[in-house]
Amino acid sequence: MTVDVDPKAPLDCLLSARGLRKAYGRHLVLDGIDLDVRRGEAVALLGANGAGKTTFLRIAATLVRPTSGRVVVAGADSTRDPETARRGLGFLGHGSWLYEDLTALENLRFWSTLGGHDTAISGLRAALAAVELDRWSDERVRTFSAGMKRRLAIARLVVARPRVLLLDEPFSGLDQHGSKWLEEHLQLFKSAGGAVVMSTHSFGRGFGVADRAAILAGGRLAADVAVASLGADGVRRLYDLAAEEGT
């Protein structure tokens, strides 16, 4: 098992990307991204469609190999030692990872067993209660709405208890109540020492969780700013400027 820490990254860094490049053929999606996310910190990844947000998250999650550069997740190089990196991260992409013909509880049981997490029914039911799906625990996922599926996908992360959360537009499909719950959950996750990187298009829902905003444009990191210093409106102006320059 190789545990590899970038000497340039801050000591309390849970995710560190250095010189990250990704090209699909001649199309360069990411061009030298450097990004550090510390313990207890949430970074909102902003950018227009095709800016590379999902690609960045999928590389960090070890689902896609970078063309060059590296990402260290919870102390493990995600390219050279993906197995160790995977133990420390939780990923929520566009797909829900749900089996439609299993019930909510059965889906949680499947993923927690496969991931080597606690599979006690009480724990799984508690995770379902946390996302307010306990009443539907024995219903097949096929009967769920998109928002309920999103909540169940989040319950999977609650069971896994990762150190780093990589979330691709986590608030999409959630109603106001669900969004509020997720915001609170992410705040709790941060205060427990976890790190969050989430892509978003919205400056409203969920943006309050972010401590920093990293704006991607033209494959590059156009800005990396503290949200508190600029406010949501300031970040939005910066985003518009970066999007214009990126195109």
Next chain:
Amino acid sequence: MTYARRAWIVLWKDAVTERRAKATLNALLFFSLLLLFVFQFTLGADRERLVAALPGLLWLSFVLTGLVGLGRAFLVERENDCWDGLLLAPGDKSAIYLGKVAGNLILMLIVEVILLALFTVFFNVDIGRALPALALILPLGTIGFAAVGTLFAAMTAHVRAREVLFPVLLLPVQVPVLLGAVKATEAALAGESLGAVTPWLQLLVAGDVIYLVAGLLTFDAILES
């Protein structure tokens, strides 16, 4: 223990999904009936031709239904990006392969038993005396098929022309096991003892072991790629 639990949970998930949706089993049974009608129509009432062709027809049916079933093995993993989840699950990925192979093997054996029963009804043949031998030959012939079929189904799961590529890859590799299975079945149906076909049975066992070990060793790389 963790390895066995992980393999078991994959088998359990596939079994529960299939029991509730019955998508693959229904398709396979319908396809089997169709095959039997075609064979019945082609062979007619000529019993000599039928007896000579029966072992080959049996395994042709098993292979064709197996191709349909195995080709669907990873469709459920593509839905909702579950494939990503399997890839990110920490630990030895060969446990996932083993669970998948076991699920496919059980499904194929169920279909084979039903097909065998339908053959006896459709063609009015008595296989009672051959049943103990067939109870050994069928699983031996199917393990290798399920092992290599599951591997190639994973390999072609994300390929655009997978419906074409999957049988093209699988059938040539399957030839040795198929030969052994047909020859052993021929002897069993003719009432010969299994001792007379020991080399073919040895070929079946060797094929099963080689394909299963190859699958266990390479599945991780296939999933990652």
